[in-house]
Amino acid sequence: MSQAHSRRAFTLIEVLIALSLILFLSGSLLSYLYSLLERRDTLTKAAAQQSAAASIFEQLEHDLATTFASDASGTAGVKGDETSLTVRCRGTNLLSRGADLTDLQGCELRFSGGTLTARRLSQSPGSFETVADGVERLQLRYFDGTEWLESFDSARTGELPVAIEASLWFGEAAPAGDEGAPAPDEAPRAPDRTRTMVVPDGPVAAWKAGAS
Numbered sequence: 318m319s320q321a322h323s324r325r326a327f328t329l330i331e332v333l334i335a336l337s338l339i340l341f342l343s344g345s346l347l348s349y350l351y352s353l354l355e356r357r358d359t360l361t362k363a364a365a366q367q368s369a370a371a372s373i374f375e376q377l378e379h380d381l382a383t384t385f386a387s388d389a390s391g392t393a394g395v396k397g398d399e400t401s402l403t404v405r406c407r408g409t410n411l412l413s414r415g416a417d418l419t420d421l422q423g424c425e426l427r428f429s430g431g432t433l434t435a436r437r438l439s440q441s442p443g444s445f446e447t448v449a450d451g452v453e454r455l456q457l458r459y460f461d462g463t464e465w466l467e468s469f470d471s472a473r474t475g476e477l478p479v480a481i482e483a484s485l486w487f488g489e490a491a492p493a494g495d496e497g498a499p500a501p502d503e504a505p506r507a508p509d510r511t512r513t514m515v516v517p518d519g520p521v522a523a524w525k526a527g528a529s
Contacts, residue, residue: 370512425445487510
């Protein structure tokens with residue numbers, strides 16, 4: 318029998334099976350690539366959030382190094398609650414002309430609706446910029462040398478806090494009024510980022526001595 322007659326043509330069923338395998342393998346490959354892209358986007362977003370958190374914490378620590386309890390007008394150097402903080406500090410505005418080179422500086426931090434915003438005090442009140450979005454919760458606490466407090470006003474207490482702790486949880490923001498508190502039967506989730514900032518001119522405490 319000749320070589321031409323020995324060849325067997327593909328049947329319709331074999332062709333359909335081959336096409337099905339090709340489509341299955343193509344779908345699996347596309348699903349894998351999509352999963353890689355989604356994971357890359359997640360990692361990129363997480364890295365950006367961590368970088369933003371680090372930058373604002375660094376700025377707060379910088380301003381806390383030269384802050385004060387209150388100025389001549391009675392304005393607090395450190396004033397905040399669980400979701401907002403204002404730190405005023407002494408500084409020099411090198412762009413100023415004339416004899417008055419001193420400038421009251423500092424920063425203001427706010428959390429609302431899943432977004433962390435901040436501004437320099439030398440800017441207008443409405444000039445808040447987004448530091449990080451996708452924030453589930455911000456918790457600020459203030460150590461007075463004895464206990465951690467939910468709010469602090471250095472003008473009212475007459476002294477600075479020993480330290481300030483800032484904790485961030487990334488994720489979907491909690492509904493309004495919930496403040497991100499876990500359900501009664503749900504264990505609290507550890508924060509994704511925490512920074513404890515010692516105030517150099519704050520009261521001396523045993524805890525502070527151990528942290529420095």
